[in-house]
Amino acid sequence: MRASNASDQDLGMPAIYLHLLAELLGTLGIDEQELLHRVGLNPSRLNSVDLRVSQPQASEFVTRAIIESGEPGLGIMLARELKLPLHGTLGTAVMSSQTLAEALDLMTRFLSLRAPQLEVTRQVHGSMATYRVRCARDLGPLQGFILDAMLYGCVFMGTQLTGTAVKGCRLERRGPEPGYFHRFRQQIPVPVIYGAGDDALIIPISQLDLPVRFSDHQLAASSRSQCELALKQLTDDAGFACRVRRVIETSHPFPPKLARVAATLFVSDRTLKRRLQEESMSFQALVDQVRLKQACDLLEKTGLNLSQIAETLGYADAANFTRAFKRWTGISPSQHRNEARKPPQRAPDQFVTESA
Known part of the structure; x- marks a missing residue:
């Protein structure tokens, strides 16, 4: 019996493992958040069983963790x-x-x-x-x-x-x-x-x-x-665009610059653009995809106001965020939040009237 072999692809490491490692570093007296920031990782994005961190970033974080903790x-x-x-x-x-x-x-x-x-x-x-x-x-x-x-x-x-x-x-x-x-x-x-x-x-x-x-x-x-x-x-999403997206999803600060993502993946800026074009994708489109997903999560699952959400997503102000959200979805962020928080409608009870 043999496990699936995806060794020739960078399928990343589950972010939750790095979150746990960061917590361990905290018990050893290491400033784990500062270390994550230095590697370009956002601590608040790692506490997830679904997100994955690119292998280069995971390797850099683990290496620094071992060196700086002495463990x-x-x-x-x-x-x-x-x-x-x-x-x-x-x-x-x-x-x-x-x-x-x-x-x-x-x-x-x-x-x-x-x-x-x-x-x-x-x-x-x-x-x-x-x-x-x-x-x-x-x-x-x-x-x-x-x-x-x-x-x-x-x-x-x-x-x-x-x-x-x-x-x-x-x-x-x-x-x-x-x-x-x-x-x-x-x-x-x-x-x-x-x-x-x-x-x-x-x-x-x-x-x-x-x-x-x-x-x-x-x-x-x-x-x-x-x-x-x-x-x-996971194996279907093993293309280069998915690798870039993983770096964007967990980056600090957000959104990351193209040059930072290229350096993380050990390619030049030009190569990153070319390889994305080969997959009919652009760097900005990936940033917008991640921004939209994070925006929806923040609107639906937190009480942050629009200015706070805009700052989290790298916008200068709430107005710029609102314009971008409307362009993506056709509705305002406030409308999306209100719709998401509406209780589900119950189907009306059906009555059968028998004739006398």
Whole structure:
């Protein structure tokens, strides 16, 4: 069994993971918001299971986080914080599985939704099942962090699903044991063996039948269908315009300059424009798409006034924002807010009058 391989594309990293990492940095005495700003990320946009951050920005933030905190074990620390609902649709599907085997099969098939840089293969040798995890390409400083978060996260996930550490389970890790690991060893509920040929989670086949304590057959079916749709959308939206949009969506300050986005994606301004033109798109059109989505969210879900929303979206004043919103939607921001907040209309009761 092999997970979908999207390693040749930048499908980004879920923003919620960087949000959790930023919170961890705060507990270590790091000014996490200032660090996010330096990388060009907007802290208020990261607390979402749906948004994704471009791989270059994620890599820069993780690298700076490790250097400035002096903590190379941040991946293990993050793994402890990864509660299943934070994994979005995949987390729901895994939680509602019937058995541990079904949960691991879902993780294997849909890993691209949460960690597209990795691929998983499953092999059976005698009484043991081996889930081997590999990076399809060198991710630089991000690689060790992601492998730590994913592998140790799987161990903690097994405990969340079954209510106890899975008996006979172990982790094997490539290379020598890192100097920082001894500080975390007692927190890992299974043996960890370094010096192995691969990074792998190894589980007795007998343990794969363990029931999941949150099992829900109906929810499992619907959430698996949602995972299929999400995976298709993620891989369909793997073009260059989508990569640019991801940078715009999470940028600080907003809206970002074209040159800043080009530098983030390691291309020239001219190349960025050309590649967008090849996809019948422009940088300004992408900025406007993101602005409209954020404007609607702010109008519908917050009490910010128009001046505050205009400032958040990078407009000089409320009048400029209002003109742009009318151009996009045909109505004013106030009208949109009022329509969104109207209670849903009930259909009138139907009465059948019988003739005497």
